[in-house]
Amino acid sequence: MTSLKTFDLTTDGGAAWTVRAVDGPVPDGLIDRPVAATVPGEVHTDLLAAGEIPDPFDGDNESKLHWIGRTRWSYRTTFSWAADGNDRQELVAEGLDTVATVTLNGQEIGRTANQHRSYRFDVTSVLVAGDNELVVEFEGPVAAAEAERAKVGSWPHTNLHPYNELRKMASNFGWDWGPDVATAGIWQPIRIESWSGVRIDAVRPLAGADGVLNTFVSLAWTDTASEYATVTVEVGGTTQTASVKPGWDTVVLTNTVPEVDLWWPRGHGEQPLYDVVVTLADDSWTGRVGFRDITVNVAPDNDGTPFVLSVNGKPIYVRGANWIPDDAFVTRLNAETYRTSIQDAVDAGMNLLRVWGGGIYESEDFYDVCDELGILVWQDFLFACAAYSEEEPLRSEVEAEARQAVTRLSKHASLAVWNGNNENIWGYVEWSWRVPLAGRPWGAGYYLDLLPKIVAELDPRTPYSAGSPYSFDQFIHPNDERHGTMHIWDVWNQVDYTxxxxxxxxxxxxxxxQGPPAWSTLTSVVHDAPLDPYGSQMLVHQKAFEGNLKLERGLGEHLPVWKDIDDWHWTTQLNQARAVAYGIEHFRSLFPLNTGAVVWQLNDNWPVVSWAAVDGHGIRKPLWYALKRVYADRLLTVQPRETELVVAAHNDTDNAWTTEVTVTRRSTARDGEVLARETFTLEVPARSARISELPQSVAVTSNPTSEYLEVRGADGSTAHWYFAEDTTLELVADAYSTSITKTDGGYDVTVTATALAKDLALFPDRLDRAARVDSCLITLSAGETHTFKVTGALAPSEVGVPVLRSANELLN
Known part of the structure; x- marks a missing residue:
């Protein structure tokens, strides 16, 4: 019989942790001085809590704190433990960041070199009754990566540090949107498990759409175990039991749930989840599963190679975003912060998040919320923008972490895709890696052999892709638009968004x-006087190469160059929103040729100018509101097709879409004169698209700078088309009036247009950092009104520039 006891080293036995700098470029007075530490945690957050360092995100503090990543750190605790009669004691470290030596009572019990896996050390002969001392000493991660490079050779990578030498979160070393704050610490729970006989080592419950749950239970035994063990699996009112003889390391139990309710992504059905309980004497495991099947079709067709993700046999048009770690210091994240951020995706109409390969295998909290809210998850294996050694010791670490990650995450209903890497196959083809590699293996063996084998063995119900982008054929360029998945980065980096x-x-x-964060977010960390796009602290919070120059170049003919910092902020936020919306409307107009778009990126991990739709303080940028419009279940958009204009309608719902559509060509002037009007009946079957040609009466203009198209469905769907860019469009400066009404939770701002008022936006955080608004980028024709609902602030007597903005005043 098993007898399992858990001793939590963060709370039990009076355990209190300290951290101290052992050696490195440490400021005077800190070397060897203990500082109170929180476990789980990171050295940066410990030093910050102790008042030893300033906020790494503020001003230019980031560069002042680079010494932390080159310093050796020692975490220490003493705890009191009493023998409990069990045969074996093991120290279980769920996550150590990263190169560490673990010592108990002065005896080394293990070494680690991988942030992305857990470790289990036998301490039976080292643990003593009474007081014990546990020390975990971490190498400075930057110094460790450089030392490894010196030992085994250099491998091509992006950014400053050789992050690809270690199995550590790549973006922790700095990225083109993130700070260089390479951390160290006990970043996951740590405990002692004391047991006899047999215990549960791991559980993989794999549920299918047929109601069958196959539960793979791995067991660990002591050498002296002699009794059979009974394993029980309960789910959906069913129970299965197996008797296992000593030494068997795996048992599989199959439960069939009658009349099972299937799990669906949001917008396609409900998300029923079933509790699973696995018991083994006094050891137990609990989790939740959703019954579903997920496939990806990449069979060649007449247009190339599709990428069609289907759930329970039903194709899903993907409306998604890339996800990065939600804080540069990931131990500050919790179930509440994850739910808030994932709700941003839900509220924007998304159905998929791609967990990018320069971050982490996301937490149970992240996946639990996605399970509950119906957000599909594409999980990258953790390889990004670099070549990786396939030799030891890295290869064994890669296999160990992949096996643990697949075992841990495979149960989740939301898990839709395992992806081998981010841009590494593309990098090998195009980023001049072959000369420095000199024929050495560079990671392809992981993406094309090791990882797909692990997925096939441990999670055969989840599709695998070798990379992103990838064309699903080794003889086709990995970023070919005709095949599989692609990344489009010439837009932003080199060419106009058109x-x-x-x-x-x-x-x-x-x-x-790209676009800047909210004004209150930006000014909370950037203190240049005067504030300027090219100010020294501003550029600390702009990590992209020539980022602010690209913001300026990216205006093209779309919007005028700013007159002051307020205009810079609004113009570049507006241009970001328009650029991304422009792309998505085009992609959706290609349906069914195009089957999905995953924008870069949903979130930020600190206050920064970036591609994010929601900034580092959780404020939704204009881009987020643009995404909400173009990711709507039903989208109307006007698109050019050769020599004509069309209305493209994408109906991503289970019901037919029938509505009367009115297309009006109007004047931009104060009266908004109607110059031509046509109506037609739009009929779009479920999960389908329709292209409707516009008659010449509305599609052709004699004065492109003073006319525009307004497309309205009787059901409230809308679209606009402009015959000229804003820089030549004749917009009235004072095209609207406003009124303010106080409400219980804040205030309403009602705007009434007297002429075309284009892209109205309200920024209440300029008045109160806690204030939020419900809508943004509202375009009104003469005579129309819109009410912005503001929460979390007292009503001002009036609002105007720069709190209330539109495209109109940028041009006048």
Whole structure:
């Protein structure tokens, strides 16, 4: 019989942790001085809590704190333990970041070199009754990565540090949106498990759409175990039991749930979840599963190679975003912060998040929320923008972490895709790696052999892709728009966003455009006086190469160059929103050739100018509101097709879409004169698209700078088309009036247009950092009104520039 006891080293036995700098470029007075530590935690957050360092996100503090990543750190605790009669004691460290030596009572019990896996050390002969001392000493991660490079050779990578030498979160070393704050610490729970006989080592419950749950239970035995063990699995009112003889390491139990309710992604059905309980004497495991099948169709067709994700046999049009770690210091995240951020995706109409390969295998909290809210998850294996050694010791670490990650996450209903890497196959083909590699293996063996074998063995119900982008054929360029998944990055880096319309991608898994965070977020960390796009602290919070110059170049002919910092902030936020919306509307107009778009990116991990839709303080940027519009279940958009204009309608619902559509050509002037009007009946079957040609009476203009198209469905759907860019469009400066009404939770701002008022936006955080608004980027024709609902602030007497903005005043 098993007898399992758990001793939590964060709470039990009076355990209190300290951290101290052992050696490195440490400021005077800190070397060897203990500082109170929180476990789980990170050295940066410990030093910050102790008042030893300033906020790493503020001003230019980031560079002042680079010494932390080159310093050796020692975490220490003493705890009191009493023998409990069990045969074996093991120290279980769920996550150590990263190169560490673990010592108990002065005896080394293990070494680690991988942030992305857990460790279990036998301490039976080292643990003593009474007081014990546990020390975990971490190498400075930057110094450790450089030392490894010196030992085994250099491998091509992006950014400053050789992050690809270690199995550690790549973006922790700095990225083109994130700070260089390479951390160390006990970042996951740590405990002692005391047991006899047999215990549960791991559980993999794999549920299918047929109601069958196959539960794979791995067991660990002591050498002296002699009794049979009974394993029981309960789910959905069913119970299965197996008797296992000593030494058997795996048992599989199959439960069949009658009349099972299937799990669906949001917008396609409900998300029923079933509790699973696995018991083994006094050891137990609990989790939740959703019964579903997920496939990806990449069978060649007449247009190339599709990428069609299907759930329970039903194709899903993917409306998604890339996800990065939600805080540069990931131990500050919890179930509440994850739910808030994932709700941003839900509220924007998304159905998929791609967990990018430079971050982490996301937490149970993240996956639990996605299970509950119906957000599909594409999980990258953790390889990003670099070549990786396939030799030891890295190869064994890669296999160990992959096996643990697949075992842990495979149960989740939301898990839709395992992906081998981010841009590494593309990098090998195009990023001049072959000369420095000199024929050495560079990671392809992981993506094309090791990882797909692990997925096939441990999670055969979840599709695998070798990379993103990937064309699903080794003889085709990995970023070919005709095949599989593609990334579009010439837009933003080199060319105007109108280039999106030159592509006809089957599936876009990365694309995006930058813009600054909310004004209150930006000014909370940037203190240049005067504030300037090229100020020294501003550039600390702009990590992209020539980022602010690209923001300026990216305006093109769309919007005028700013007159002051307020205009810079609004103009670049507006241009970001328009650029991304432009791309998505085009992609959706190609349905069913195009089967999905995953924008870069949903979230930020600190206050920064970036591609994110929601900034580092959780404020939704204008881009987020643009995404909400273009990711709506039903989308109307006006698109050019050769020599004509069309209305493209994408109906991503289970019901037919029938509505009367009115297309009006109007004047931009104060009266908003109607120059021509046509109506037609739009009929779009479920999960389908329709293209409707516009008659010449509305599609052709004699004065492109003073006319526009307004497209309205009787059901409230809308679209607009402009015959000229804003820089030549004749917009009235004072095109609207406003009124303010106090409400219980804040205030309403009602705007009434007297002429075309384009892209109205309200920024209440300029008045109160806690204030939020419900809508943004509202375009009104003469005579129309819109009410912005503001929460969390007292009503001002009036609002105007820069709190209330539109495109109109940028041009006047």
């Amino acid at each position: 280039t999106y319309r030159k592509y006809k991608p089957r599936f876009v898994s990365e694309f995006g455009f």
